[in-house]
Amino acid sequence: MLPTSCPSCHAQLKVKSLMCESCSTEVIGSYDLPVLALLSKEDQRFIVRFVQNSGSLKEMASELKLSYPTVRNMLNEIISKIEAYEK
Amino acid sequence: MKLFQKLKRMKSKEFWHLLINPFRRIAGWQAFGVGVLFVVVMGLVGTWADVAFDGALDMHLTDSLTYAQSFLYLGISLASVVLVMWLAGVMIAKQVRFIDILGTMTLAKAPFLLLAVIGLFTTAPDLTQITQNPMAVFNSVSFIVLLVVSLPVMVWSIALIYNGFKVSCGVQGSKLTLAFILGLFTAEIVSKLALYWLL
Numbered sequence: 263m264l265p266t267s268c269p270s271c272h273a274q275l276k277v278k279s280l281m282c283e284s285c286s287t288e289v290i291g292s293y294d295l296p297v298l299a300l301l302s303k304e305d306q307r308f309i310v311r312f313v314q315n316s317g318s319l320k321e322m323a324s325e326l327k328l329s330y331p332t333v334r335n336m337l338n339e340i341i342s343k344i345e346a347y348e349k
Numbered sequence: 350m351k352l353f354q355k356l357k358r359m360k361s362k363e364f365w366h367l368l369i370n371p372f373r374r375i376a377g378w379q380a381f382g383v384g385v386l387f388v389v390v391m392g393l394v395g396t397w398a399d400v401a402f403d404g405a406l407d408m409h410l411t412d413s414l415t416y417a418q419s420f421l422y423l424g425i426s427l428a429s430v431v432l433v434m435w436l437a438g439v440m441i442a443k444q445v446r447f448i449d450i451l452g453t454m455t456l457a458k459a460p461f462l463l464l465a466v467i468g469l470f471t472t473a474p475d476l477t478q479i480t481q482n483p484m485a486v487f488n489s490v491s492f493i494v495l496l497v498v499s500l501p502v503m504v505w506s507i508a509l510i511y512n513g514f515k516v517s518c519g520v521q522g523s524k525l526t527l528a529f530i531l532g533l534f535t536a537e538i539v540s541k542l543a544l545y546w547l548l
Contacts, residue, residue, distance in 0.1 A: 329376035331449045335519035338444075 266300050274300070297347050305340050312337065369505075370512040371456065377448045380513075384455030388427065391462045392420045398468030403544055405430050405536040406503060408464050410473040410495075418548075423458075425547065429540035430454050430533075434514055437532035441525065442518035453513025460505040463498065471495045507533070 268275055277293040298306060315321040323333045366373075372380065395402060396419040399411045403422045431454045438445040471491040478485045487493065514529050515521070 327374065329372055329374055329380075329516065331376050331446070331516050331519065332373050334444065335516065338519055 263303055264295070264299050266295055297344055300347050301340065301343060305343065308336060308340060369508050370516070371509075372453050372513050372516040375452075375456075376513075376516060377446070377452045380452030380456045381448065384452060384458060387459040387462055388423055388455060391458065391465050392416070392423050394462065394465040394469065395419045395423070398465055398471070400465050400468035402426055402458075402461055402465075403540075405533065405540045406506065407537075407540075408461060408499060410468065410471065410492075421548070422544070425543045426540045427455060427458060429543060430457075430510065430536045433536040433539055434510070434532045437528045437535075438514065438518045441528045442520050445518050449517035450514070453517055454510060457506055457509035457513050460502045460509065463502055464495065467491075467495050467498055 266275055267273065275295065277291075277295060279288050279290045280293075281288045298309065301309070311325070312319075312322060315325065319330060319333050319337065323330045326333060328336075375383070391402065393416075394400075396414050396416050399414045401409050401411050401414055401419065401422050403409055403426065405426050407426070431451050434454055435445070435447055435450040438450055471494070472489055474486050474489045474492050510533065511529055514532070515525055518525065518528075520528075
């Protein structure tokens, strides 16, 4: 799991450098982490499943053995987290 | 051994959680189907036991009850809760499906079946005797049992209504609590008014 917050002050981390494994070139800068990377492991897993189920909450509900509104609420929570990160 | 105990503890925790909030797992048509089954049995047992569910959260012993009366009481009490909680849900949530409210509220009636069953073995104390001597209520042990059991059943049903409303609306915090309390009070008043006008 990619660390997203500072272990010392808990502020959001930025990407400082990226490296090419083939020629060892390093790109240094200050890049924002993608929004999806900021989400928890469970939330990321939920999004992957959601995409795999073609965005069908009904199928997600039967796969997770949860009720439809429960799955919809889980998705709504992720949406609010994404909206908060984007702000 | 420790793992077995841990599993056992987890299962029992899950069991209690399921009793208080089954709506995490079932809602909508599924909950409605199971709920209707409970309501039908409740209506039948209620008729045999002369127990009327005449209000959103009410239960009374009667002298005699017909099948029609029993199911009419149940229908009105259920309809009032469903309609009022749905309206409350529409007011506080963006996405609320009627079928989720219908299903969860119907299943939330299930604990009252316990009272209908206990009602089969209950003899109501004589009202004239009670008015002369209130302590006469303690002469009927079965009635005391019914009274004692009715409190946790009521709490259980309210917890189910709350959780059903919470899952169906996907709202949290004071908005949810306020809408729930106002909704339940309104449902109780609506059911009483409907019973008054219809019967």
